[in-house]
Amino acid sequence: MASREPLDHVVAGSGPGLVLIHGTGADATSNWEALIDAMRDRYTVVAPNLPGAGDTPVDPGPIDLDSLADRVAATARAAGLERFHLVGHSLGSVVATAVAARHADAVTSLVLHAGWVRTGPREAFMFDLWARLLRTDPALLARQLILTAMGPGLLGTLDDAQFADMAAGFTAMLDERILGQMELDARIDLRDAVGRVTAPTLVLASADDLVIPPHHQRELAAAIHRADLLQVPGGHGLPFEDPARFFSLIAEYVDRRQAQDGA
Incomplete structure (x- = not known):
């Protein structure tokens, strides 16, 4: 239970x-x-x-x-x-x-x-991609999340160093403990x-x-x-x-x- x-x-x-x-x-x-x-x-x-x-x-x-x-x-x-x-x-x-x-x-x-x-199918496909990237290359997942989760108003203000810092911060947050959350996302x-x-x-x-x-x-x-x-x-x-x-x-x-x- x-x-x-x-x-x-x-x-x-x-x-x-x-x-x-x-x-x-x-x-x-x-x-x-x-x-x-x-x-x-x-x-x-x-x-x-x-x-x-x-x-x-x-x-x-x-x-x-x-x-x-x-x-x-x-x-x-x-x-x-x-x-x-x-x-x-x-x-x-x-x-x-x-x-x-x-x-x-x-x-x-x-x-x-x-x-x-x-x-929907689009979101299920995306959440599956997140899970695959988290298992294989969290740094790549961090980059993908930055480009899709952050709005153009913010992204348009960042320079190379700021993108790198943000990617490092996202990567540090990613842990396979959250795979269950992603799996739940996919079947709401x-x-x-x-x-x-x-x-x-x-x-x-x-x-x-x-x-x-x-x-x-x-x-x-x-x-x-x-x-x-x-x-x-x-x-x-x-x-x-x-x-x-x-x-x-x-x-x-x-x-x-x-x-x-x-x-």
């Missing part, structure tokens, strides 16, 4: 609950550190590490999305949260959608960046779940996203009853290429929903 134990996580601050779920290959700190610091003065912020990230062990078999969603909810409860705002990036958006569908009473609001409803199907999401939702799409293009976010927003769609400039890696703008959009939405929820 799949584990329902809490995930390794970062917790900071006090106040209403805010749960942040990272994307493939990142972890709680690398994806969310600046937002945690910005929100901890008014929220209890909980950022789980998905299997293979932080101190959360790799799952022994394929990651089960429903079980992972239950573990996120268990992590929030272990941190003292019965209700919480929920934010996800990329795979984190997929997991957050599953949490909101399975634990609707616990989710105050939902913010989804670079999410998708169902993995939330078509039965999205209709059960009841929380007010902001779906964020990056206009230049080459990993999960904006048509996926349009589909996601259309499938969630109380969803608004906002498209912004940038690539899939918006939390890393323009963290100030990305995190300000999240903070503004969460603060507005909290004010309405607490009224």
Whole structure:
């Protein structure tokens, strides 16, 4: 039976609950550190590490999305949260959608960046390429990720040395422990779940996203009853290429929903 134990996580601050779920290959700190610091003065912020990230062990078999969603909810409860705002990036958006569908009473609001409803053949082909490169040449995977995950606004400003530094940084982050996350990416199907999401939702799409293009976010927003769609400039890696703008959009939405929820 799949584990329902809490995930390794970062917790900071006090106040209403805010749960942040990272994307493939990142972890709680690398994806969310600046937002945690910005929100901890008014929220209890909980950022789980998905299997293979932080101190959360790799799952022994394929990651089960429903079980992972239950573990996120268990992590929030272990941190003292019965209700919480929920934010996800990329795979984190997929997991957050599953949490909101399975634990609707616990989710105050939902913010989804670079999410998708169902993995198509193009995306499955891409995720398989990621896994093959990770097993054989992580440095090449790092280069491929830079060119597809970062938007043209950032890439157009980099010189040779900056590209080399970024490639080195990406390569250092890549570890075969995340292969299970990539395998999960390749078989996402939330078509039965999205209709059960009841929380007010902001779906964020990056206009230049080459990993999960904006048509996926349009589909996601259309499938969630109380969803608004906002498209912004940038690539899939918006939390890393323009963290100030990305995190300000999240903070503004969460603060507005909290004010309405607490009224």
